[in-house]
Amino acid sequence: MRWNRLLAIAAKEVIQIRRDTRSLIIVLLMPIVLVLLFGYGVNLDLKHLPIYVYDRESSQNSQDLLKRFQASDYFDLVRVVNNYPDLLRAIDDGHAKMGLVIPSDFSEKLHDGGTVSVQALVDASDDNTANVLMNYSQAVVQSYSNDVQLQWLQRRGQFQQPIPLSVQTRTWYNEDLESSAFIIPGVLALVMSVIGAFLTSLTIAREWERGTMEQLVSTPVTPLEIMLGKLIPYFVLGMFGVALCVILAIAWFHVPFRGDLVSLFVSSALFMVVVLAMGFLISVIARNQLAASQIALLATFLPAFLLSGFLFAIEQMPQFIQLITRLLPARYYVSALKKIFLKGTPSSMLGGELVPLAIFAVVLTLVATHAFHKRLA
Amino acid sequence: MSTSTNALYSAATRSVVIEDLVKRFGDFTAVDRISLETHKGEIFGFLGPNGAGKSTTIRMLCGLLRPTSGKALVAGFDVAREPESVRQNIGYMSQKFSLYNDLKVIENLRLFAGLYSVPRKVVHERIAWALDMANLKGQESMITATLPGGWKQRLALGCAVLHRPPIIFLDEPTSGVDPISRRQFWDVIHHMAADGVTVFVTTHHMEEAEYCNRLALIYRGTIVALGTPTDLKRKFMRGQLLLVECEPLGPAVEALQSAPDVLDAAVFGNALHLVVPEAATAIPNIREYLGARGVTVTRIEPIRPSLEDVFVSLTTERDVARKERN
Numbered sequence: 001m002r003w004n005r006l007l008a009i010a011a012k013e014v015i016q017i018r019r020d021t022r023s024l025i026i027v028l029l030m031p032i033v034l035v036l037l038f039g040y041g042v043n044l045d046l047k048h049l050p051i052y053v054y055d056r057e058s059s060q061n062s063q064d065l066l067k068r069f070q071a072s073d074y075f076d077l078v079r080v081v082n083n084y085p086d087l088l089r090a091i092d093d094g095h096a097k098m099g100l101v102i103p104s105d106f107s108e109k110l111h112d113g114g115t116v117s118v119q120a121l122v123d124a125s126d127d128n129t130a131n132v133l134m135n136y137s138q139a140v141v142q143s144y145s146n147d148v149q150l151q152w153l154q155r156r157g158q159f160q161q162p163i164p165l166s167v168q169t170r171t172w173y174n175e176d177l178e179s180s181a182f183i184i185p186g187v188l189a190l191v192m193s194v195i196g197a198f199l200t201s202l203t204i205a206r207e208w209e210r211g212t213m214e215q216l217v218s219t220p221v222t223p224l225e226i227m228l229g230k231l232i233p234y235f236v237l238g239m240f241g242v243a244l245c246v247i248l249a250i251a252w253f254h255v256p257f258r259g260d261l262v263s264l265f266v267s268s269a270l271f272m273v274v275v276l277a278m279g280f281l282i283s284v285i286a287r288n289q290l291a292a293s294q295i296a297l298l299a300t301f302l303p304a305f306l307l308s309g310f311l312f313a314i315e316q317m318p319q320f321i322q323l324i325t326r327l328l329p330a331r332y333y334v335s336a337l338k339k340i341f342l343k344g345t346p347s348s349m350l351g352g353e354l355v356p357l358a359i360f361a362v363v364l365t366l367v368a369t370h371a372f373h374k375r376l377a
Numbered sequence: 378m379s380t381s382t383n384a385l386y387s388a389a390t391r392s393v394v395i396e397d398l399v400k401r402f403g404d405f406t407a408v409d410r411i412s413l414e415t416h417k418g419e420i421f422g423f424l425g426p427n428g429a430g431k432s433t434t435i436r437m438l439c440g441l442l443r444p445t446s447g448k449a450l451v452a453g454f455d456v457a458r459e460p461e462s463v464r465q466n467i468g469y470m471s472q473k474f475s476l477y478n479d480l481k482v483i484e485n486l487r488l489f490a491g492l493y494s495v496p497r498k499v500v501h502e503r504i505a506w507a508l509d510m511a512n513l514k515g516q517e518s519m520i521t522a523t524l525p526g527g528w529k530q531r532l533a534l535g536c537a538v539l540h541r542p543p544i545i546f547l548d549e550p551t552s553g554v555d556p557i558s559r560r561q562f563w564d565v566i567h568h569m570a571a572d573g574v575t576v577f578v579t580t581h582h583m584e585e586a587e588y589c590n591r592l593a594l595i596y597r598g599t600i601v602a603l604g605t606p607t608d609l610k611r612k613f614m615r616g617q618l619l620l621v622e623c624e625p626l627g628p629a630v631e632a633l634q635s636a637p638d639v640l641d642a643a644v645f646g647n648a649l650h651l652v653v654p655e656a657a658t659a660i661p662n663i664r665e666y667l668g669a670r671g672v673t674v675t676r677i678e679p680i681r682p683s684l685e686d687v688f689v690s691l692t693t694e695r696d697v698a699r700k701e702r703n
Contacts, residue, residue: 008491012480019479211475215533218439218469219492220461 009229186310196275204283258344422589468537527558
């Protein structure tokens, strides 16, 4: 390997990137757009779900129960209707996620010490939301029910019996249960996949398409020099994108950063090499910019989005899919990011992530170099 | 070429040596057992129609395509086994303009200076030399895409010779370039050859072929003739050449195919070229023959054959031979 040839290629690539405003825009804007999009747009926390109420009794008791719903962050009591069809229409129209019906004999039955049923009509078109609604309303009603029972016992001169078991919960790592803290570190993997694989997938294919490759390969430059010369500028750009993401995540979204910058840099650098080598390999194989960019999108962006554990927990996936995720570099990077950001895991304990990433980096680089021939056919 | 002829040239002066070189793409034989040698400081032309195998040969010589069989030495290095050494000793200009259009003139030159490992101390001087040779002084900061076609070609040549290679390969260097630029380009080539650089150039322009010291005529992957332009014109024309201007042209050429005394008849522009055994006896016969068939002859005279005539004559011979074999 001769440094002068490698540097000549790298210098040329830097000039081309600087003149190609489109790729510069992708590199600078993509991290910001993706972090904002995911930071604001994707919110897995369900709060302020609109509910309608048909209170058939309108008593002190029924008002008490409704106040408890109102007091909760999870519900927004949008409107009280006074007939059943209005309630159903609200659910049909999507104005209400849940309709609550309080029976006309609510107070009477409570007073008699009988069991009262409050009807909850849940829009289950989104199963996750429906589950949350059912659990939350169960909990509200349960707590109200406990209080009623307590009053009832007190009126009869009995004392409350101690509750034998209770759970004391403490949330770790993401104390406020903010989903942005969980999602935004994973956005880094997406940004790098786009900048890395997508942009480099174009570089070799573009040279074949424009015919410049023929001139390049007629010189003594070696495949390794071409690859490194092309990838080093993109590596620097990609790491710049990572830094942008990290700054946005911490400064704007207040994602906790408990780990050390060295771990973050090492894992990001390894993943960057992986995606750059993948992009390069795709470009070598496709020799056509359009095909290369499509393949790059399918091979890096989609898996990073769906199977990396960035949005959807890998443990929840079917066994077979879980096995597939083991072949995805993005999975290890996302896992490392979550540990570094939220748990503050030191590098020494990130072996499970860093070792696979390093293996991917080495193997893909070797494969990419060997795949690239200086022959035309 | 015989062994004794080979011995006349020492290894140092034989810059390109090809023996039985073959390239097949699947069933198609693009280059079929060609052999030739070039000498130091010679402009060697590779003349033939599109698809004859010119570019394929040049690409094999530059180590860009692996030969199917046969041997080729460039600057003493085997193109199949030592392509990297070959590349350090050659300059190559591909048929399609293939510098970076989005780079400035000077940036393209710097890139290739780096790729050819031009020593740091002489980079500046070499680039200045290349700019001067390519007549591009003062255009250093032009974006390459904005240069006129002829200038681009000269820049490409400049980039290909920054490392002062002993051999340069030019694949149709003047295609799509206006005649004045073409002439300027050839001036540059002649200067380089005078400096001892071997120039291996492909073309399908007959008038360009006249600028070459020696020529190989390539047709359907084989070399049909090899020699200096004068040699080729003298040796390979069977008989003498007549120029005939007549009206109407179509029926005349058809009738002449089967006329006595006519070895070959072909349309050249708005006239006919005929190959005849002997001009003096053929001229009256042909006048009479055409007159009897209602063709008015306005002019008929012997002319000196051009390379195109040689080429047409030789390729027709080949095609006839092929048909007879089948």
